[in-house]
Amino acid sequence: MKIAECRKDFPILQRTMNHRPLVYLDNGATTLKPQPVIDAVMNYYTYLGANAHRGDYEMSAQVDAAYEGTRKKTAAFLNAHCPEEIIFNSGSSEGLNQVALMLSGQRLQAGDVILSDESEHASSVLPWIHASQIHQTKVEYIPLDEEGKITVENFKKALHDKVKVVCLAQVSNVLGFEAPVKEITKIAHEHGALVVVDGAQSTPHIPIDVQDLDVDFFVFSAHKMCGPTGVGVLYGKKELLDALDPVYYGGESNARFDRCGTLILKETPLKYESGTQPIEGVLGLGAAIDYIQSIGKDAIHAHEWELKQYFLEKAKALKTIHFYNEKAQSGICTFNVFDKGQMIPAQDVASFLNTKGIAVRSGTHCAKMLVDVLQVPGTCRASFYIYNTKEEVDQLVAALQEATLENCIGIFF
């Protein structure tokens, strides 16, 4: 991978933070945007302009071509069976909420069980907990192994006749382990359960083939893969999307309706896209997919894993850093810093790194149940992406070397 070339595509890397060159290592939260994505968004506002699926004029037809072109591109990106299986929405959280509400209201019975796990992000588990209170369903958890991983064995132990849905992240946002989604899906289907996968942390980094995985629903967000915020994708198998009714109703999702309440919805996927969609976001997502494809997911993943191994090697030499996910083959590094055997609160470390121009995340990373598994109140998370370099890792390690309790408090003076 030619990182120096790649970095030139990201104008934001020219900025400073706290008067230092920006070292952005919070890619698990969101990624920076390359010029082609910015241009695609700008082009909508400065040239295309019209709404989608509505106008009888050239501008509108151009928008439709770009918008539906992105749907085709996204289908190819996930290896979906057809473009109709791609629904645009505001992102992973909305997609997971849509699926939880649709399945809970239309497919599940009181007493049915949804299987989740304790490493899940709030967006994956809270929609089901909320729906369970309305529909008297129940959320149960696959026990994690001692490293915090989901294993096929533990999944089998948690599975029983009442389980009708399995909902989990393909890659955990805290620990970065990849769950055995394909194997779990095969077993779940043998037991008549549907599988919903949160791909927010996997789609930007590893090749996704929804047909090979055979999952029933899959979501991801554009902003975690160089795309705009406020836009994402819900993939669903065509027969499921055809059979289900949407959560939202409004303009453009219906074909006919009258005062008697007769409603004819449009065909999938448009019946799921009520109201004006984030059109510039969808076009930006298309540009992001092109950008990622031009580099290649295998190269992206190899680069992140190389940076992580480099970081582990350098940081371990300091002897003050404890890692929680050394073996997770991703760009996510979860750790805490110790000073004379005492753990420095993660937020103090993150604030200290901020003064060095380094952006990392601290806290529970929206996976609040994992705290009990790791037995620490919070962690620091550095997460790498395509534009990060070994030099940046060196800067992180140098800063961590200085991260004593005294220095972390010293930033306030």
Next chain:
Amino acid sequence: MSEIDPNLLRDIIMDHYQYPRNHQLSEEPSYQSKHMASESCIDDITVQVKFDQDRIEDVRFDGQACTISTASTSIMSELVKGKTKEEANEIIRNYFSMIDQKEYDEDLLEEAIAFQNVGKQANRINCATIGWKALRDMIKESEGK
């Protein structure tokens, strides 16, 4: 703003973080409790107060918290113990003024002036005020009775 040696101020925070005062909750029913879970970070603390009529007889706290929330709550607990509610409210008002970079009475705040620059890291203002908000709320609730 105080011209006190920054190293001294830093040491005050270090000391209260490493050896927090009044850092154990009481099981006596005469204590009022307030649980504060920060929306933005891991800080999750419980503050207790025991009133003797108009006077604050005791303040205690415990929980998971960063250096700034632990030290600021520890310092607060020492500052307001034995004070009347009115005196405590005055201290709290001055503390929030200081955090907001407004005029405040340094003499009233004693060691709490160590947090005069906490606003340099905007995301940490919540850490420096979480315990103080708990006490402020409990005094207000007690006055409303």
